[in-house]
Amino acid sequence: MFIKNLQLLSYRNYENISINFEKNVNVFMGDNAQGKTNILESIYYCAFAKSHRTNKDKELISWDKERALISLNIAKERLDKKIDISIFKDGKKGIKVNSIKINKIGELVGVFNVVMFSPEDLKIAKESPGIRRKFLDMEISQLNKKYYYSLVQYNKILSERNTVLKKNNAEESMLDIYDIQLSKYGEYIIKQRIEYLNNLNSHGKQIHRDITSGKEEIEFKYINSFKITENISEDMLKALSKDRKKDIERRITNIGPHRDDFSIFINDMDAKNYASQGQQRTAVLTIKFASLQIIKDIMGEYPVLLLDDVLSELDFNRKRYVLSSINNIQTIITCTGIEDLYNYLDPNAKVFKVKKGAII
Numbered sequence: 104m105f106i107k108n109l110q111l112l113s114y115r116n117y118e119n120i121s122i123n124f125e126k127n128v129n130v131f132m133g134d135n136a137q138g139k140t141n142i143l144e145s146i147y148y149c150a151f152a153k154s155h156r157t158n159k160d161k162e163l164i165s166w167d168k169e170r171a172l173i174s175l176n177i178a179k180e181r182l183d184k185k186i187d188i189s190i191f192k193d194g195k196k197g198i199k200v201n202s203i204k205i206n207k208i209g210e211l212v213g214v215f216n217v218v219m220f221s222p223e224d225l226k227i228a229k230e231s232p233g234i235r236r237k238f239l240d241m242e243i244s245q246l247n248k249k250y251y252y253s254l255v256q257y258n259k260i261l262s263e264r265n266t267v268l269k270k271n272n273a274e275e276s277m278l279d280i281y282d283i284q285l286s287k288y289g290e291y292i293i294k295q296r297i298e299y300l301n302n303l304n305s306h307g308k309q310i311h312r313d314i315t316s317g318k319e320e321i322e323f324k325y326i327n328s329f330k331i332t333e334n335i336s337e338d339m340l341k342a343l344s345k346d347r348k349k350d351i352e353r354r355i356t357n358i359g360p361h362r363d364d365f366s367i368f369i370n371d372m373d374a375k376n377y378a379s380q381g382q383q384r385t386a387v388l389t390i391k392f393a394s395l396q397i398i399k400d401i402m403g404e405y406p407v408l409l410l411d412d413v414l415s416e417l418d419f420n421r422k423r424y425v426l427s428s429i430n431n432i433q434t435i436i437t438c439t440g441i442e443d444l445y446n447y448l449d450p451n452a453k454v455f456k457v458k459k460g461a462i463i
């Protein structure tokens with residue numbers, strides 16, 4: 104799939120712009136704080152109805168305006184799609200797909216697939232488990248609606264369970280009901296995450312060898328917050344029951360997929376503790392390129408790749424790997440200069456200059 108056109112109205116520092124994209128490589132070049140990331144952010148928003156860098160939608164609306172509008176025209180192999188999103192100051196949003204209003208975000212997720220690589224993604228390799236869970240949840244949700252809905256349900260039940268735990272004298276009969284429901288959704292979530300990591304291993308291992316010229320082996324391993332066997336929902340139910348006293352004491356649910364994690368091993372060493380910054384960056388690059396392949400396998404076509412200011416941080420070989428691996432993948436790159444990319448850039452690449460919310 105590829106984006107044909109993007110229109111922004113009152114979106115951050117864009118008053119009213121329309122951009123026609125090249126099918127392959129598009130580069131947005133400009134000094135800092137001119138509006139390059141804002142373009143990628145608005146595209147990402149059309150995939151998840153969420154910004155990649157803020158939870159406060161209000162920030163996306165131009166300061167002196169009441170409403171922002173994003174319109175994205177996408178060419179897909181089967182049927183072209185048009186996504187229109189209005190974001191209002193009071194936190195509400197209106198979403199249309201092919202001019203038909205949708206009521207649930209779940210109906211949007213998966214319509215348009217995207218893989219974003221931004222400097223914040225380095226946190227996947229080195230920071231807390233929540234970042235890695237978020238990565239898994241976003242990636243799997245865009246491939247599998249049932250996963251998205253299961254996650255929404257799981258989080259709702261979890262929050263209700265935690266509310267009961269926060270009361271003095273937690274009502275145990277309520278906890279019994281929540282435990283059964285959590286275990287049912289929990290099993291599905293864990294199974295899908297493990298399957299995703301299997302896919303990440305099957306693509307990522309070769310990609311990582313290619314990027315590191317065979318010097319490094321990578322492996323991804325799911326880490327459960329409780330012991331699992333063939334029957335995960337039963338295991339989870341038992342673990343919740345075993346931890347009930349602790350949960351009541353601490354007033355929070357201590358096990359479940361909301362506490363799981365995954366490890367990245369590079370040459371059998373946990374990247375979180377032992378990898379250099381360069382190795383962590385390469386591991387994330389591998390994850391992103393493997394994600395592209397997983398989406399292609401499942402959805403039948405490549406997603407759009409968004410590279411936000413990450414090329415300048417990569418060394419010569421990695422930069423070359425990226426730019427030689429994006430044939431047939433629409434890629435939108437932001438950077439402050441392209442001198443060092445010229446030799447590898449697709450000759451048909453379209454270069455846009457961004458200056459103070461205007462595109463040249």
Ligand SMILES: Nc1ncnc2c1ncn2[C@@H]1O[C@H](COP(=O)(O)OP(=O)(O)OP(=O)(O)O)[C@@H](O)[C@H]1O
Pocket residue numbers: 114115116117133134135136137138139140141142161162163164165166167412437439
């Ligand atoms: N709600 C808003 N209304 C108007 N302008 C905004 C709003 N939010 C952010 N901006 C402006 O957008 C600009 C930042 O844009 P962006 O984050 O896309 O920068 P960038 O070109 O990617 O820069 P860098 O290279 O530093 O990452 C700033 O000038 C900021 O003042």
